[in-house]
Amino acid sequence: MKRNLNLNKVKVSRQTEIAPGVFVLSFPRPWDFSAGQVLGIGTHATDEARLYSIASGELDDEVDVLYSINPGGKLTPWLSKIVTGDNIWVSEPFGSFTGTDDPAWWIASGTGIAPFSAMFRSGLTAGKKLIHGGRDLNSFYFNKDFSGFFKEKYVRCCSRDSAEGIYDGRITKYLSELPQLPANEKYYLCGSAEMVVEVRDILIEKGIPFDNIISEIYF
Template identity: 50%
Template sequence: MSGSTKKEPPLLRQIITNNVEISPGVHVISFRRDFEFLPGQVVKIGIDTDHPPRIYSICSGNQEDEVRILFNIKDDGFLTPKMAAMIPGDQLFVSEPYGSFLDHKEPAWWIATGTGIAPFYSMFRSGLNEGKKLIHGVRQLNQFYFEDELDWAMGNNYVRCCSGEQSCDVFPGRVSKYLTEINQLPDVNYFICGKALMVVEVRDLLIEKGVNYENIIAEIYF
């Protein structure tokens, strides 16, 4: 048995340029972009080199001057409460981008819950939204992050599902309920991003409705 281990990518120092609370307990933190990335990729982020970093999807277009990260505060977490308190000039430690949750210009459905919208917003900001349908599920109406921009650009191809509150133009229920009520799903790729239980539930539902397993690409948020 080989004693070699895979070396972790180094974490490079980045200086915070902005930190905005866009919804209660949900922040977008920014730093200057000094690397190339593909929409849908992730980075590891730490506040120092002593504690293990966490993985976050990039939430900005790949031609923008800044990299943005969307996150919600975990009250019992180590990293996110400290990130939420950061101000411009503070530093983060960030890895090079990596990951294979990648879409291209073919038609596809993007299915997200909560902050799982981050990679899809990166794809949207990178010009990959033509021929796409975005379905975003949340519990409260104030959790539809970036909704004005997405609604203006995507129109009927932007579907909001809310399980805890009701409003006009918002589907009353979870993403799985919305999908269940569709009789015939198109033959396209389906990208799913959210917590593990949601990803498994939606994947199984899509397969039940005739979607090929190979057409389902998933990213799990912890």
């Protein structure tokens, strides 16, 4: 069944596997967008589009899309076989999970880092702290860029592996252990529904007004 997002053909300029089963796919930027927005991707013009956050900056020449293969999925196994010069079909960008210049905590799990990568690459970094959760040490996509810039304001929480400089445990454990969180800052959450609702509950329990919590979910 057609989900009625208008999809247009673009030629893929590059595809890189940045971790096992996790890819960054790039194509020349055909439109302006706001960092944090999503786009629909399909295998043909009338396909049922799947939504992905854009991971590149607003002024970058190319649009980057970060995704992981869902083995049972319709799109990502196909997408992972795409090579330079192949066509994919994309919608125009949309959505309002967009960054601002205000101080904020960016909290992501897995490929939920993508909108924060776009905000980072668009220069919306003042007063930001980035918390990224992942299962193993390969899960911290773009970590070299982030750690070089954010230093101690970039926290990686790893649930299965241990390493120096990496918090040993899930994001929820890390946040629960913090004695205090600034109540007047914004908290942007992006990831699985489980992560978003659990983190949101912890933030509310710690006194963050729900008005200051903005969530983006995968679906």
